[in-house]
Amino acid sequence: MHSLKKYRRITVKIGSALLVDRSTGLKRDWLASIADDIAALAAGGAEVLVVSSGAIALGRTVLGLGKRVLKLEESQACAAVGQIALAGAWSDELGRNGLKSGQVLVTLGDTEERRRYLNARATISTLLKMKAVPVINENDTVATSEIRYGDNDRLAARVATMMGADLLVLLSDIDGLYTAPPALDPAAKFIPLVERITPDIEAMAGAAASELSRGGMRTKLDAGKIATAAGTAMIITSGTRLNPLSAIERGERATFFKPSANPVKGYKTWIAGQLEPAGRLTVDAGAVGALLSGKSLLPAGVRNVSGNFSRGDTVAIVSPEGREIARGLIAYDAADAVRIAGLKTNEIAAVLGYEGRSAMIHRDDLVVSHSGVMETVQVEG
Numbered sequence: 001m002h003s004l005k006k007y008r009r010i011t012v013k014i015g016s017a018l019l020v021d022r023s024t025g026l027k028r029d030w031l032a033s034i035a036d037d038i039a040a041l042a043a044g045g046a047e048v049l050v051v052s053s054g055a056i057a058l059g060r061t062v063l064g065l066g067k068r069v070l071k072l073e074e075s076q077a078c079a080a081v082g083q084i085a086l087a088g089a090w091s092d093e094l095g096r097n098g099l100k101s102g103q104v105l106v107t108l109g110d111t112e113e114r115r116r117y118l119n120a121r122a123t124i125s126t127l128l129k130m131k132a133v134p135v136i137n138e139n140d141t142v143a144t145s146e147i148r149y150g151d152n153d154r155l156a157a158r159v160a161t162m163m164g165a166d167l168l169v170l171l172s173d174i175d176g177l178y179t180a181p182p183a184l185d186p187a188a189k190f191i192p193l194v195e196r197i198t199p200d201i202e203a204m205a206g207a208a209a210s211e212l213s214r215g216g217m218r219t220k221l222d223a224g225k226i227a228t229a230a231g232t233a234m235i236i237t238s239g240t241r242l243n244p245l246s247a248i249e250r251g252e253r254a255t256f257f258k259p260s261a262n263p264v265k266g267y268k269t270w271i272a273g274q275l276e277p278a279g280r281l282t283v284d285a286g287a288v289g290a291l292l293s294g295k296s297l298l299p300a301g302v303r304n305v306s307g308n309f310s311r312g313d314t315v316a317i318v319s320p321e322g323r324e325i326a327r328g329l330i331a332y333d334a335a336d337a338v339r340i341a342g343l344k345t346n347e348i349a350a351v352l353g354y355e356g357r358s359a360m361i362h363r364d365d366l367v368v369s370h371s372g373v374m375e376t377v378q379v380e381g
Contacts, residue, residue: 002235002248002256004041007167009128011049011232012038013156013223014171018239019054019086025061026054026085030242031093034171037245038133039097047128049163050135051156052090058082079140090135100132105139108275111158117270121162128163154275157223161230161273166259168227169248170220171239176255177217179204194257197225199323224257226273229369231263264367271327272367277316279307279334281341281360288319291326291368296359299348302341309334317361328366331357 004010014034021027038048056075059082060066070078087103094101104124110116127134136159138152153170160168178188194201205218220236227234237254241247248254264272283291287301297317309315311333317326330337337360340348345358 002254004046004167004169004245004248005044007046007233009047009049009163009165010041010167010169011051011156011160011163011165012169012171012245013051013152014053014239015152015173016053016057017173018171019052020057020061022057022061022067026058026089028089031089032096033242034239034244035090035093035097035099037243038094039099041245042099042133048133049124049128049159049165050090050133051152051159052086052135052137053152055079055082055086055137055140058086076141083137083141086137087135094133100130101135102127102132104134104136105141106136106155107139107142111155111162112274112276114270117162124159124163151219153219153223154226157226157232157234158273158275160227160232161269165232168223168232168234169245170223170234170236171244172220172236173238173240174217174236175238175253176236177201177204177221181217190253191255192253194224194255196260197221197228197257225369228257228259229264229272229367230269231259231265233257233259268367271314271329271365272369274314274327277307277327278309278313279305279315279330279337280318281305281315281330281337282318282320282322285320288325291317291366294363296363297326297328297361297366298345298358299337299340299343299360300345302337302360305334305338305341307334309337315361317366324369326366326368328361331360331362331365 019027019031041048056078059078059080062081062085063078065074065078091101106120110120124134138155156170157168177191177194179191180188182188202221205216205221224234234257235248235254237244237248237252281302282304283297283301284303287297290301291297307315309330311331312329314327315330316324317328319325332340336352336356339351340356343351348356
């Protein structure tokens with residue numbers, strides 16, 4: 001059983017299928033029940049942030065567009081209609097419990113670009129200080145496929161780490177993580193506790209189960225990697241029942257992901273949580289060992305450079321086996337990084353024609369994301 005009462009700042013992510021019925025629209029009874037749960041947590045001293053999907057699904061219902069595939073501009077129009085209805089419903093239900101609320105719509109750049117990240121964090125922090133519940137969603141009215149999060153699981157993880165939440169709750173149409181997608185494999189076993197998200201754990205992920213949702217277990221595990229690396233615990237549980245947060249308190253089935261024992265903090269939280277790196281550097285085994293021991297990445301250890309990035313962009317560092325082991329802010333543009341890959345530090349100036357930095361990524365701008373250590377998980381038979 002996992003009690004929510006010990007957590008002081010909780011981010012709750014709510015999927016579209018939980019909030020919106022494809023035929024009748026907004027599920028008012030369900031929304032009222034989770035508003036009651038949030039009010040109970042707030043009464044106990046917790047700060048609650050809500051990441052709420054549902055704008056496009058609700059707008060589609062309001063506009064009577066059925067289940068057909070929407071064009072981009074139609075999805076954006078649905079979001080415009082649905083978002084105003086969704087925000088009003090949240091305001092009504094939280095207000096019924098004596099809580100104020102504030103709507104925050106974000107695009108990918110608001111968490112990926114450092115200045116906008118700090119601005120978004122300041123806005124949400126101020127809402128919390130004013131005892132208002134931030135209700136956050138991607139701004140689907142302007143986001144396109146090239147500049148979107150793609151799912152609200154990762155957005156919720158980004159918000160949780162940005163705001164220093166100590167718990168992220170992903171409410172879904174599945175009650176936790178299984179050894180295989182239970183809809184496809186009746187023998188799949190439920191996993192109540194994940195010590196660490198290993199490659200074996202990632203291999204258990206399936207695809208999205210509902211056409212209303214853009215996410216699936218894979219995106220939830222992506223969210224888990226972002227959250228736990230920053231010291232935020234995570235719970236995946238079913239949101240289909242009424243009062244789903246109270247259900248966690250009652251001991252209903254849920255998977256708990258432990259936070260890292262050595263979380264990244266401050267500035268490095270932003271680096272570690274970057275959703276889409278601008279490029280990839282494949283390094284040799286010697287560089288892997290150096291990075292795991294806390295050293296900077298030197299050009300000599302880089303074997304391959306891919307991507308179109310600029311100095312200061314976030315890039316992924318990949319082991320010889322193809323596994324991402326770190327992320328960091330690159331000190332060179334892509335063209336120059338290609339030219340100096342594999343070179344010793346004293347050879348850089350002769351190739352580039354200027355004195356570049358000795359490290360391709362300095363350790364102060366680098367976060368190791370995977371040590372390659374395989375850990376076990378507890379499986380409920």
